[in-house]
Amino acid sequence: MKETILSELLLQRLERPAGTQADRNGTHMNRQLYELIRQEILAGSISAGSKLPASRLLATExxxxxxxxxxxxxxxxxxxxxxxxxxxxxxxxxxxxDHSALHKAGARIGTTPVPAVQQNSNRFDLSRRGMHLVSNAGASDRQWGAFMAGVPDVSLFPHATWARLLNKHWRNPRPQLLTYAHHGGYMPLRRVLAEHLRLARAVRCEPEQIILTTGIHQAIDLIARLLADPGDKAWMEDPGYWGTRSLLTNAGVDVIPVPVDNEGIAPDAARLQDPPRFIFATPSHQYPLGTVMSLTRRRMLLEYARQRGAWIVEDDYDSEFRFEGRPLASLQGLDEHDRVIYMGTFSKTLFPGLRMGFMVLPKPLAPHFATGLSELFREGQLMQQAVLADFIEEGHYATHLRRMRQRYAQRQGLLREAIAKRFGQDWPTSTHEAGLHLVVHLPPGADDLGISMAARTQGLSARPLSRYYSDEQRARQGLLLGYACVPEDDIGPAFHKLAEVIEPALEHLARTRQPPREFSARINNEAWSGA
Amino acid sequence: MKETILSELLLQRLERPAGTQADRNGTHMNRQLYELIRQEILAGSISAGSKLPASRLLATExxxxxxxxxxxxxxxxxxxxxxxxxxxxxxxxxxxxDHSALHKAGARIGTTPVPAVQQNSNRFDLSRRGMHLVSNAGASDRQWGAFMAGVPDVSLFPHATWARLLNKHWRNPRPQLLTYAHHGGYMPLRRVLAEHLRLARAVRCEPEQIILTTGIHQAIDLIARLLADPGDKAWMEDPGYWGTRSLLTNAGVDVIPVPVDNEGIAPDAARLQDPPRFIFATPSHQYPLGTVMSLTRRRMLLEYARQRGAWIVEDDYDSEFRFEGRPLASLQGLDEHDRVIYMGTFSKTLFPGLRMGFMVLPKPLAPHFATGLSELFREGQLMQQAVLADFIEEGHYATHLRRMRQRYAQRQGLLREAIAKRFGQDWPTSTHEAGLHLVVHLPPGADDLGISMAARTQGLSARPLSRYYSDEQRARQGLLLGYACVPEDDIGPAFHKLAEVIEPALEHLARTRQPPREFSARINNEAWSGA
Structure with a gap:
């Protein structure tokens, strides 16, 4: 290609800006010219080996x-x-x-047809574990409103106080707090947290045993990857938290669902003969059923874990919200043999978007977990950790917990009233004492998934209990209703709207299967026996 | 046990507070009494079946x-x-x-001895993959000061502007921004980011293709877990980023180190015959050597990936800091066949502790990655994302990049001057154009690890180049020196201090092996040939 032809080509293609000469020579034009030549080279209209016009010449032309x-x-x-x-x-x-190089290497190039399977369907395939994860997704695409389970009322978060503390730290930030974190996070926060956990949860720990995480998910992931190899076994409560199952399965851990009775996770004799690497449990407030693990069961698990070298992973996700008496002591505090790994989160007590949680590890594990956290996740957010340390230390955390505990108790009461008004006093629901949600049980055979989907069309979240079970034989029907993030005045009307969806489904069930009348007696008598 | 005996026991054990009657009846006493009885039960001094004294009686006693x-x-x-x-x-x-239940299950209880191996050494063992991760840890325990590589100067971050935007958003936060995120993060940020990436990096994408992450590590992890199964292969540049290797290996992916020549990652003919699932590369600024991938190599890789259905993962970690000309266009922007996954981070452009990054995915993958992110990590930080969206939109991001680019260019210049002054103009160092660090090469056989450790005792970070290689045969010696976070006035003196550590090591090498004189010629001629 002659140099002048290139100039003409460029002239043709160049957008002529309506602006001044200054525009033409500014960065806009630099960029445009570069883009244009680049595109022509890529398209092949200026071929390899062509000489570009001398810069002075092209500029003039x-x-x-x-x-x-x-x-x-x-x-x-x-x-x-x-x-x-x-x-x-x-x-x-x-x-x-360089086609010849690729040819030599046995690659098919250009005109040689590529098998269709490679060209199309497989090109965007997820891996087996990726496909399993995505197709068993449990996370909700809604995160707010009636009756979203597990979401606190973030509108009552004392944001002015938080903003004041943020301001204080951002006024003159120490560079060390803006860079990567290491060794498990901001030590002053770990100190106040150790003190808080000791008082509020009877957790026994030194600050060095605490690792700050972005939440329960990161903690589970770290446990699975540092303490398990693919094929290792974990017992998990059935029903249980979908996130635990997803994370463990994706990490190659073999998840074994273990039924829950009225004392908590209940491995039978056969199960006990085959000790797992992990026992995942929610002793303070079984998720999602709300049962409290009995002391007998706690001690049995601790003894079993000690003998068999298993790890008990205590997920203490919402234990701060116990409405009567003080919060139940943690399982970790009963452990004399360093077999419990304790996980907590600020998602429920402050706000989920904060993405802050923590784990309390046996002393010999803590340094390894600090290292593993840096390797896998490169942690940071020290500014946020410093703000939270002040928030706890100045007493705002305790005050907020107290306030929210009252609010949530009141909201739970309102929801229970609404349920009783519509379905009768004896309609079976989960325990009263604690948490951010309750379970409304439904008669066996009720289509809780269908009800949930119908509720969704009405703008309501009501997650189906049956979906929290791994074992379909064991699955019971019901709806998880989160009351924490629903304003008092909305609870009655929202439940009324939900009942309009539930009732037709129950009537249909009554016509075709057993009447719901039998159901109350059944659930009340056998409810937690796992029968 | 008689009820009165229990009262006596409790009386003996009760700490008698020096305080008033009010103290004795306050929460302190509630708690003390509860703790005391609990401990006595656990210790067995109050046996099972004992009746506790009537509350009125005990209170009086x-x-x-x-x-x-x-x-x-x-x-x-x-x-x-x-x-x-x-x-x-x-x-x-x-x-x-219940010992009998455990016995029936074949568990050894109480007096039956437990094998020593279970009792002790194995009790805190990490898994194989956990041990591998921790014992090959690459993350530094320092994150600030001369010559920490990969850390920007966070003290120059416009914190007042950031604080103002934080304030604006925290004044009246929308509840939706305080709860969990989903679908890949805050859409307004993804919109401004798509625009920025198009202009600054020639990345072609719609906002829907962007997934907000907590950084490069989370992006790599997500890729490995959604697109690979254990045993799948990934090519990785050798030398390369330790984090990529750690994450992939921990996720069961088989990492294959591929040498780097002066055009970038350089698979030979044999390697090309065995296509991997992934090709991880740093085209804009090879990490850690600083080479720019040639256009020929870029097009070869794209063509190869298209044919073989491989994924090219472009890690564009510090490409914004190119000191001459505008930043190099991304590999993603050249890709016509959706084979590139692009990863970026704000760790280098804003501050690492922010923990914010992003990936740009081919359209068919984006929804799966959004779901996978929620399942594995439950993302949040929408407030922070909203602040960042404003920061970019109001032009502060572009301004900050411009300012930092000048500063880092100046600092690199000062470090080069210091090196030249001490070791001569021809001493081999890595490329000049870009980034937050440079590599000072050392003669073959130099103990860069030893020098690094000695530097550490002087309070200096100087990471050994040889440790970035997987293949020891290929490893070259040198030091990674980060200049970005070192104030101008400190660069000369800090390098002087470092040279005091380097020189004795080189003199020792010269006496025992080959003289460093040969080295300059060697590196300059063969430096990037991978020889």
Missing amino acids: IGVSRNTVLYAYEQLLAEGYVTASTGRGTFVSQTFP | IGVSRNTVLYAYEQLLAEGYVTASTGRGTFVSQTFP
Whole structure:
């Protein structure tokens, strides 16, 4: 290609800006010229080996400053589109893939057809574990409103106090707090947290045993990856938290669902003969049923874990919200043999978007987990950790917990009233004492998934209990109703709306199967026996 | 045990507070009484089946209010230490593990000895993959100061502007921004980011293709877990980023180190015959050597990935800091066949502790990655994302990048001057154009690890280049020196201090092996040939 032809081509293609000469020579034009030449090279209209016009010549021909051309050429040079040879000029590079090299390597190139399967369907396939994860997704695509389970009322979070503390720290931030964190996070926060956990949860720990995480998910993931190899076994409560199952399964851990009775996770004799690597449990408030693990069961698990070298992972996700008496002591506090790993989160007590949680580890594990956290996740957020340390230390955390505990108790009461009003006093629901949600049980055979989907069309979240079970034989029907994030005045009307969805489903069930009347007696008598 | 004996026991054990009667009946006493009875039950001094004294009686005997006793009893009841039988009283529960049940299950209990290996050494063992991760840890335990690589100067971050935007958003936060995120994060941020990436990095994407992450690590992890199964292969640049290797290996992916030549990652013919699932690369600025991938190599890789259905993962970690010309266009922008996954981070452009990054995915993958992110990590931080969206939109991001680019160019210049002054103009160092660190090469055989450790005792970070190689045969010696976070005035003196450590090591090498004189010629001629 003659140099002048290139100039003409460029002239044709160049958008002529309506602006002034200044525009034409500004960065806009540098960029435009570079883009244009680059596109022509990629499209093949300026072929490899072509010499680009001398910069001065091109500048004159297309009416831009020489600097503009030089800038574009330098950029093309830097990116390998052109090469410069001193004294000879600037040439378009040979940048098409070297077909002969690929050929030698046995690759099929260009005209050789590629098998269809490679071309299309497989091109965007997830891996087996990825597909399993995505197709068993449990996370809700809604995170707010009636009756979203597990979401606190973030509108009552004392944001002015938080903003004041944020301001204080951002006024003159220490550089060390803006860079990566290491060794498990901000030590002053771990200190106040150790104190809080000792008082509020009877957790026994030194600050060095605490690792700050982004929440329960990161903690589970870290446990699975540092303490388990693929094929290791974990017992998990059935029903239980979908996130635990997803994370463990994705990490190659073999999840064994273990039924829950009225004392908590209940492995039978056969199960006990085959000790797992982990026992995942929610002793303070079984998720999602709300049962409290009995002391007998706690001690049995601790003894069993000690003997068999298993790890008990205590997920203490919402234990701060116990409405009567003080919060139940943690399982960790009963452990004399370092077999419990304790996980907590600020998602329920402050706000989920904060993404802050923690784990309390046996002393010999803590340094390994600090290292593992840095390797896998490169932690940070020290500013946020410093703000939270102040928030706890100045007493705002305790005050907020107290306030929310009252609010949630009141909201739970209102929801129970609404249920009783519509379905009768004896309609079976889960325990009263604690938490951010309750379970409304439904008669066996009720289509809780269908009800949930119908509720969704009414703008209501009501997650189906049956979906929390791994074992379909064991699955019971019901709805998880979160009351924590629903304002008092909305609870009655929202439940009324939900009942309009539930009732037709129950009537249909009564016509076709057993009447719901039998159901109350059944659930009340056998409810937690796992029968 | 007689009820009065229990009262006596409790009286003996009760700390008698020096305070007033009010103290004795306050929460302090509630708690103390509860703890005391609990401990006695656990220790076995109050045996199972014992009846606790009537609350009124105990209150009188130990001199506390009846409410104090009732509170303690209720808590013990709630936690299962005691049971209440209406009209009969309160009894200590049988809570020791049911030995017979465990026996039936074949477990060894109590007096039966447990094999030593179970009792001790194995009790805190990490898994194989956990041990591998921790014992090959690459994360530094320092994150600030001369010559920490990969850390920007966070003290120059416009914190007042950031604080103002934080304030604006926290003044009246929308509840939806305080709860969990989903679908890949805050859409307005993804919109401004798509625009920024298009202009600054020639990335072609719609906002829907962007998933907000907590950084490069989370992105790599997500890729490995959604797109690979254990045993799948990934090519990785050798030398390369330790984090990529750690994450992939921990996720069961088989990492294959591929040498880097002066055009970038350079698979040979044999390697090309065995296509991997992933090709991880740093095209804009090879980490850690600083080379720019040639256009020829880029097009070869894209063509190869298209044919073989491989994924190219482009890690564009610090490409914004290119000191001459505009930043190099991304590999993603050249891709016509959706084979590139692009990863970026704000760790280098804003501050690492922010923990914010992003990935740009081919359209068919984006929804799966959004779901996978929610399942594995439950994302949040929408407030922070909203602040960042404003920060970019109001032009502060572009301004900050411009300012930092100048500063880092200046600092790199000062470090080069210091090196030249001490070791001569021709001493081999890595490329000049970009980034937050440079590599000072050392003669073959130099103990860069030893130098690094000695530097550490002087309070200096200087990471050894040889440790970035997987293949020891290929490893070259040198030091990674980060200049970005070192104030201008400190660079010369800090390098002087470092040179005091380097020189004796080189003199020792010269006496025992080959003289460093040969080295300059060697590195300059063969430096990037991978020879």
